[in-house]
Amino acid sequence: MLLGLPVLTLAIVLGALWANLAWRSYWNNDPKELAGAATWLIYLGYLHLAGRRDRWGSSAPWLLVLGFGAILFTYLAANLVIPGQHSYSGV
Amino acid sequence: MARAAPQPLIVHPLDRAAAWTEHALRRLGDARLAGVLLAVAAAVNLIAAHPQRSWVLDTPPYLGLLGLVLASGIAGVAVRLPAAWREWRRPGPLPDGGGTRSLRLALTEPPTAAQRALVAELLSGRGYRLADRQLRDGWAIHCVRHGFSRLAGLASHLALALLVVGAGLGTAFAEETRFGLFPGDQSLLAAPRAGMTAAVRLDRLDAAFDPAGAPLRFDTHVTFIRDGRAVRQTVLQVNDPGSFDGYLIHAWTYGPAVELRVEDLAGGTQFDGFVALGAASTGSRAPFIELPALGVTLGAVLDDAATNRLRVIAARGAEVLESVVLQPGERLRVGPTWVTVRRFGAYVTFVSRRDPGMAVLFAGGGLLVASLALALYFPRRRVSVVAAGDRLRLALRAERFDNPSAELKRLADDLAARLSPASTGRA
Numbered sequence: 001m002l003l004g005l006p007v008l009t010l011a012i013v014l015g016a017l018w019a020n021l022a023w024r025s026y027w028n029n030d031p032k033e034l035a036g037a038a039t040w041l042i043y044l045g046y047l048h049l050a051g052r053r054d055r056w057g058s059s060a061p062w063l064l065v066l067g068f069g070a071i072l073f074t075y076l077a078a079n080l081v082i083p084g085q086h087s088y089s090g091v
Numbered sequence: 092m093a094r095a096a097p098q099p100l101i102v103h104p105l106d107r108a109a110a111w112t113e114h115a116l117r118r119l120g121d122a123r124l125a126g127v128l129l130a131v132a133a134a135v136n137l138i139a140a141h142p143q144r145s146w147v148l149d150t151p152p153y154l155g156l157l158g159l160v161l162a163s164g165i166a167g168v169a170v171r172l173p174a175a176w177r178e179w180r181r182p183g184p185l186p187d188g189g190g191t192r193s194l195r196l197a198l199t200e201p202p203t204a205a206q207r208a209l210v211a212e213l214l215s216g217r218g219y220r221l222a223d224r225q226l227r228d229g230w231a232i233h234c235v236r237h238g239f240s241r242l243a244g245l246a247s248h249l250a251l252a253l254l255v256v257g258a259g260l261g262t263a264f265a266e267e268t269r270f271g272l273f274p275g276d277q278s279l280l281a282a283p284r285a286g287m288t289a290a291v292r293l294d295r296l297d298a299a300f301d302p303a304g305a306p307l308r309f310d311t312h313v314t315f316i317r318d319g320r321a322v323r324q325t326v327l328q329v330n331d332p333g334s335f336d337g338y339l340i341h342a343w344t345y346g347p348a349v350e351l352r353v354e355d356l357a358g359g360t361q362f363d364g365f366v367a368l369g370a371a372s373t374g375s376r377a378p379f380i381e382l383p384a385l386g387v388t389l390g391a392v393l394d395d396a397a398t399n400r401l402r403v404i405a406a407r408g409a410e411v412l413e414s415v416v417l418q419p420g421e422r423l424r425v426g427p428t429w430v431t432v433r434r435f436g437a438y439v440t441f442v443s444r445r446d447p448g449m450a451v452l453f454a455g456g457g458l459l460v461a462s463l464a465l466a467l468y469f470p471r472r473r474v475s476v477v478a479a480g481d482r483l484r485l486a487l488r489a490e491r492f493d494n495p496s497a498e499l500k501r502l503a504d505d506l507a508a509r510l511s512p513a514s515t516g517r518a
Contacts, residue, residue: 050492
């Protein structure tokens with residue numbers, strides 16, 4: 001979490017900059033981009049709720065479960081099941 | 092004696108408005124609201140990842156949600172920034188509860204200024220920023236380490252605002268120009284206007300293909316020109332555009348072209364230049380040569396790519412006059428013209444863009460990554476040491492995800508060694 005969120009943020013920002021060079025647009029609403037953004041948003045949500053000493057804080061770990069699911073979705077489904085600009089030679 | 096009834100407090104409308112605004116800001120900047128908004132935005136993005144449902148991203152409710160996320164972030168900064176700044180500049184006392192861990196040490200003698208100096212030296216040596224206070228029966232030292240971390244966390248919210256501003260500037264003021272060039276041609280990088288002299292010239296296109304015909308390389312050699320003078324030569328490649336005078340220049344599409352010379356039957360030159368061959372992506376280029384003086388249109392099509400044979404068709408209105416196949420170097424009569432095929436070449440279509448929001452986006456992206464890294468990798472810790480009477484209270488509070496137990500024990504041991512208390516006890 002502590003290592004991953006800044007690195008994921010860096011990856012998304014660098015990806016957007018690269019897309020601007022290669023595809024003429026920072027953001028293309030590509031399935032991989034949207035799934036990556038969803039993953040990032042889930043962990044940001046967790047960051048806002050974690051550490052609280054109320055029921056919001058005790059529910060926050062569920063966001064980690066969702067976040068892990070989103071990672072799998074981003075890594076696998078957004079290429080193999082839902083093709084997009086990030087699908088290369090069928091992968 | 093009868094007591095007077097309390098007079099109702101007269102509140103100025105501006106005070107009421109200020110109180111209401113502060114209340115609204117606190118509600119809007121509440122971390123719980125932010126967490127819910129972010130989770131909902133994440134769910135919408137996951138839904139939109141399905142290609143047939145990406146339309147949800149363009150709906151007013153989603154745009155409103157993004158606006159709320161942004162407003163919540165800015166409100167959070169507005170509410171927390173003054174306290175964060177005060178805490179960093181002059182750390183305050185650390186109350187019990189809310190995750191504070193504390194120890195109490197019994198002092199063998201009343202607290203002294205020398206002890207305060209020792210404790211300040213210890214904490215300062217550990218990287219804490221100090222603020223000490225004289226108490227009636229002792230002293231207090233309040234400190235924070237990595238206090239900038241909280242400011243960095245707030246800065247990450249402002250980074251999102253910068254990203255939105257950058258994207259908005261780009262949407263409102265970006266300009267994009269498309270043009271196709273044959274070798275030797277040049278074009279301005281944007282629509283002609285006063286003072287606009289930045290241009291690009293296509294020198295040549297080097298392309299390579301594998302035996303299956305898949306492209307291996309598209310190297311577009313260009314020269315950038317300003318005020319009519321060549322400034323710089325460069326090579327544009329796929330995914331590697333060039334930049335010149337604030338414009339980003341992409342070599343966007345490619346296609347075959349042929350250089351022709353067309354004469355009338357008396358030998359007068361009617362056309363001498365390149366013609367793009369039959370591709371739909373040539374922009375304004377089309378594989379036709381209009382010859383108004385002769386009332387004829389010539390069409391050109393690649394008849395056989397393997398042997399570089401070109402078919403030239405002469406037509407007058409809807410009537411085809413003649414169709415002839417030529418090879419490079421050949422000169423044949425086609426209808427009322429003589430056509431010479433000089434050589435085959437290639438055209439390139441370019442996209443030239445200028446985005447005034449790009450610098451803001453770069454700044455926002457950099458700030459977002461740096462502030463998140465600072466906030467998460469350097470968690471702040473607050474410490475209060477209060478010596479009053481015969482007791483010394485050591486309190487420590489850490490950020491979420493940060494376990495301060497080891498730090499608390501080290502501090503307690505160091506304090507005990509320096510102050511030599513009679514006994515210690517955990518609160």
